[in-house]
Amino acid sequence: MNPEQLIFYFFGALTLISALLVVSIRNLVRSIFLFFVTIFSLAAMFVFALADFIAVTQVVIYAGGVLVLMLFAFMLSNRELLKGLQSTKDGFKLNHFAGLMIALGFLFLIVTAIINTDIPEVTWLKENNIIGQNDNTIHQIGINTMTRYILPFEMVSVFLMMALIGAAHLARKEKRS
Amino acid sequence: MIPLSHFMLISAGLFCIGLYAVLTKRNAIQILIGIEFMINAAILNFVAFGKFDKFEGGGQMFALFAIVLAAAGVAVALAIILNVYKHFKTIDPAKIDTLKD
Numbered sequence: 001m002n003p004e005q006l007i008f009y010f011f012g013a014l015t016l017i018s019a020l021l022v023v024s025i026r027n028l029v030r031s032i033f034l035f036f037v038t039i040f041s042l043a044a045m046f047v048f049a050l051a052d053f054i055a056v057t058q059v060v061i062y063a064g065g066v067l068v069l070m071l072f073a074f075m076l077s078n079r080e081l082l083k084g085l086q087s088t089k090d091g092f093k094l095n096h097f098a099g100l101m102i103a104l105g106f107l108f109l110i111v112t113a114i115i116n117t118d119i120p121e122v123t124w125l126k127e128n129n130i131i132g133q134n135d136n137t138i139h140q141i142g143i144n145t146m147t148r149y150i151l152p153f154e155m156v157s158v159f160l161m162m163a164l165i166g167a168a169h170l171a172r173k174e175k176r177s
Numbered sequence: 178m179i180p181l182s183h184f185m186l187i188s189a190g191l192f193c194i195g196l197y198a199v200l201t202k203r204n205a206i207q208i209l210i211g212i213e214f215m216i217n218a219a220i221l222n223f224v225a226f227g228k229f230d231k232f233e234g235g236g237q238m239f240a241l242f243a244i245v246l247a248a249a250g251v252a253v254a255l256a257i258i259l260n261v262y263k264h265f266k267t268i269d270p271a272k273i274d275t276l277k278d
Contacts (some may be wrong), residue, residue, distance in 0.1 A: 004178075004179070008179050008183075008264070012183070012187045015187060015191060016190050016191065016194070018189065018220070019190075019191055019194045019195075019214055020194060022194075022198075022210060022214075023194055023197060023202070023210075023211065025197040028204065028206065028207065031207065031210070032206075032210070034215075035210055036215050038214070038217075039217075040262055042191075042217055042220075042221065045184070045221060046220075046224050046240075048179055049184065049221075049224040049227070049228050050228055051227060051228070051236075051237050051240065053222045053235055053237070053241075054220075054224055054240045054241060055243070057241060057244055058220075058244060060246050061244050061245070062213075062244075065248055066247070066248055066251045068215070069251060069252060069255055070206060070209070070210075070251070070255065072255075073206065073255040073258060075248070076205060076259060095201055096201045098200070099197055099200030099201035100197060100201070102196065102197075103193045103196045103197035103200065104193070106192075106193050106196060107189060107190065107193035110189040110193070111186065111189055113183045114182050114186060114189065115182075117182075118181075118242075119180070119181050119182050119185075120181075122271060124218065124229070125181070125229045127229075127241055128184070128232060129229060129231045129232060130228060130229055130231060131227075131228050131229075131231045132231075134213060135231065135266065136224070137234070137237065137273060140231070140234050141234060142233075144234045144238055145178045145238065148233060149238050152238075152239075152242055153242075156242050156245050156246065159200065159246065160245065160249055161251050163249035164194070164249075164252070166256075167252045167253050167255075167256040168257035170253065170257055170259075170260055171256040171259060171260070176215070
């Protein structure tokens with residue numbers, strides 16, 4: 001096993017274990033901070049798929065934006081919220097069992113589908129169109145954004161502005177007049 | 178060279194963990210984290226397949242768009258959660274069962 005595979009499987013295991021801890025741990029603050037670990041190890045896996053720019057974007061947007069926002073929302077809601085969080089001690093509910101069964105069944109479904117598909121034989125994966133380790137993907141992304149994907153890019157910018165206005169509108173203080 | 182199916186297996190695991198969180202958690206912020214896991218699993222698949230699309234770069238471009246949309250969604254969802262908390266004094270989705278009043 002060469003070092004590349006070793007590091008990849010290390011980060012893969014780290015992703016799954018930290019994600020499992022995030023959903024199973026009781027303390028919400030801890031689970032939000034563990035979410036950091038999941039995000040960073042996912043960024044490492046993006047690097048292994050030769051998508052450096054996506055990895056950097058992931059770190060900047062998730063670790064810099066989303067998580068801070070989550071912590072912010074968490075701190076803004078006061079102590080009663082914290083009290084409600086620790087009340088999940090009431091045993092193993094049927095709700096949890098059903099959810100676990102659905103998730104495991106779905107996992108089984110996807111994993112059997114992946115194992116039974118002969119992925120190296122898919123034709124469009126063999127077209128010798130593979131990103132090499134010395135290719136400048138950021139250059140390609142810049143050109144593609146402004147040429148082939150200009151319409152989705154503009155739509156995303158309009159959508160972002162809508163989301164910004166919507167969030168500011170929702171979070172404003174209501175006037176008691 | 179990591180085989181493509183290993184990326185897909187890890188992404189499948191992450192997706193199911195997110196699904197479990199969405200189905201069973203009784204706290205809106207944790208459900209949001211579950212949704213983030215599912216979106217991230219999808220992005221991992223995008224990126225893993227994008228490796229085989231050098232010239233058009235569809236996988237990486239749409240991974241970028243998905244990250245941006247997820248971030249915008251989180252901003253709006255957290256604003257809604259704060260408002261719901263102000264109104265109902267709880268963010269347990271099971272207890273929030275009215276639209277207004």
